[in-house]
Amino acid sequence: MNTTGMQSIRKALWDENPGLVQLLGLCPLLAVTSTFVNGLGLGIATIVVMTFSNMLVSSTRMWLRAEIRIPTYVLIIASLVTCMELLFEAFFPALDRSLGIFIPLIVTNCAILARAESFASKNRVVPSIIDGIGMGLGFGLLLCAIGAFREFVGHGTVLSRLDLLFGGGPVGGLAILDSPFLLAILPPGAFFSLALAVAGKNVVDRRRKRAAGFRLSI
Amino acid sequence: MTGGAKPVWSAGLILAAIAAVCTALVALTFSVTKERIVANEQAWLEQSLKPALAGIVYDNNLIESVLSIPLPHELPGNEPVLVYRALLENKPVAALFVVTAVDGFSGPIRLLVGIDFDGIGTATRVLRHHETPGLGDFIDSAKSDWIDQFEDKSLSNPDRLLWALGRDGGEFDQVTGASITSRAVVKAIKQTLLYFEANRESIFADK
Numbered sequence: 001m002n003t004t005g006m007q008s009i010r011k012a013l014w015d016e017n018p019g020l021v022q023l024l025g026l027c028p029l030l031a032v033t034s035t036f037v038n039g040l041g042l043g044i045a046t047i048v049v050m051t052f053s054n055m056l057v058s059s060t061r062m063w064l065r066a067e068i069r070i071p072t073y074v075l076i077i078a079s080l081v082t083c084m085e086l087l088f089e090a091f092f093p094a095l096d097r098s099l100g101i102f103i104p105l106i107v108t109n110c111a112i113l114a115r116a117e118s119f120a121s122k123n124r125v126v127p128s129i130i131d132g133i134g135m136g137l138g139f140g141l142l143l144c145a146i147g148a149f150r151e152f153v154g155h156g157t158v159l160s161r162l163d164l165l166f167g168g169g170p171v172g173g174l175a176i177l178d179s180p181f182l183l184a185i186l187p188p189g190a191f192f193s194l195a196l197a198v199a200g201k202n203v204v205d206r207r208r209k210r211a212a213g214f215r216l217s218i
Numbered sequence: 219m220t221g222g223a224k225p226v227w228s229a230g231l232i233l234a235a236i237a238a239v240c241t242a243l244v245a246l247t248f249s250v251t252k253e254r255i256v257a258n259e260q261a262w263l264e265q266s267l268k269p270a271l272a273g274i275v276y277d278n279n280l281i282e283s284v285l286s287i288p289l290p291h292e293l294p295g296n297e298p299v300l301v302y303r304a305l306l307e308n309k310p311v312a313a314l315f316v317v318t319a320v321d322g323f324s325g326p327i328r329l330l331v332g333i334d335f336d337g338i339g340t341a342t343r344v345l346r347h348h349e350t351p352g353l354g355d356f357i358d359s360a361k362s363d364w365i366d367q368f369e370d371k372s373l374s375n376p377d378r379l380l381w382a383l384g385r386d387g388g389e390f391d392q393v394t395g396a397s398i399t400s401r402a403v404v405k406a407i408k409q410t411l412l413y414f415e416a417n418r419e420s421i422f423a424d425k
Contacts, residue, residue, distance in 0.1 A: 034352040042351070067226075068233045079240035083247040090251035093258040101351045104324070161361075187395075 005130050012134030018111040019142040019194075020201050025111035029143060030190040032105065034154070037161050039147025042102045043140025047133060049084065049106045050115060053077050054132030057120040064121060073116040081107050111139055146193045152176065154185030263330070263345060267302055267314055270332040270341045274312045276304035285421065293317050293413050294406040295326070301421060310335050310422040313414065316345070319406035323398045324348045327357065331410045335418070338372040342407055354399040365403070367391060373411050381408040 088096040120128040156177030295318030302314040325348040332340035356362040382388025392400040
């Protein structure tokens with residue numbers, strides 16, 4: 001991958017992370033991240049849909065007209081999600097039973113619409129695909145992080161029920177906390193966790209800036 | 219992107235063309251995958267039959283014992299219902315109903331309801347649902363043991379008037395924030411039990 005590819009991935013993962021910075025796709029983000037495995041499931045489904053929707057929007061961008069672009073994106077994303085759901089059901093029935101319920105949630109994810117509008121409709125196909133993978137990954141990693149955090153604080157476990165995605169017998173996960181803090185897995189916990197994640201990112205960014213400033217002054 | 223001066227109807231035509239292409243794509247995918255999806259669902263159903271009869275002794279081939287109850291019927295759902303019948307030495311011991319709760323929060327919930335010959339529930343399993351992950355998916359036995367509370371329950375335990383969620387004055391636990399889902403499942407199981415009570419003889423008539 002060339003440097004611009006790396007840069008756009010870096011941007012998607014940190015500087016312009018769709019969940020942390022753009023605060024997009026909050027509905028699935030807040031609703032689903034009660035455990036790590038749920039976050040991972042939605043994350044994987046989002047990466048796939050975002051990559052393909054960026055590819056399709058980018059490859060049809062010369063026929064798009066400004067006044068109908070939003071309905072066109074919605075049509076493309078909705079058909080894509082429906083087709084994906086059917087293909088999953090037909091060819092990966094086991095995966096469909098675990099991931100299938102996440103797929104309809106993706107239609108409501110405005111992060112995908114935002115990438116179609118602000119990136120794929122203005123760029124060529126390959127950069128759009130890279131952007132889709134990067135943004136999907138950025139969103140997915142945030143889902144996993146918040147899911148893991150809420151699961152640890154709220155249930156006191158780490159990585160429980162991975163069998164839902166990867167098959168095999170039930171996995172209890174590591175039980176670490178004896179008296180979990182239930183609030184974390186309830187809806188308010190989702191808001192608190194996201195707020196902590198955003199605050200954490202801002203702290204890191206500020207420290208970095210300050211460190212860079214020192215270096216300049218020396 | 220071109221803009222501005224072009225007439226509105228041409229934008230409408232382009233949009234209609236895109237809609238037609240998208241619809242064609244979905245229709246094509248549907249027709250290609252249809253048979254495989256039905257086959258997968260049937261395989262999953264047959265795989266779920268045995269665990270739903272845990273604790274019941276039977277000696278017949280469940281898959282061959284299937285009976286289809288055509289519409290109209292008093293069971294949950296708007297389609298013909300499949301019943302798998304378990305026998306021991308040619309005497310009926312239990313029945314498994316494949317019913318659909320149509321009043322779930324997001325789409326139908328397909329249930330496998332097991333009832334022994336005395337009208338006592340053996341086990342209920344969710345075959346397919348579209349409830350929200352992390353909120354309504356507790357009905358899946360892989361996610362929580364909520365559905366197990368119906369095991370060993372019948373229309374006299376608790377009394378049929380108490381076959382409802384706690385918040386509706388009944389005996390069963392609901393999950394906070396997902397009472398529509400819980401209510402749909404309780405209602406479907408109760409309706410299946412009532413049907414079994416009224417039609418037990420005819421279900422096993424040819425056995």
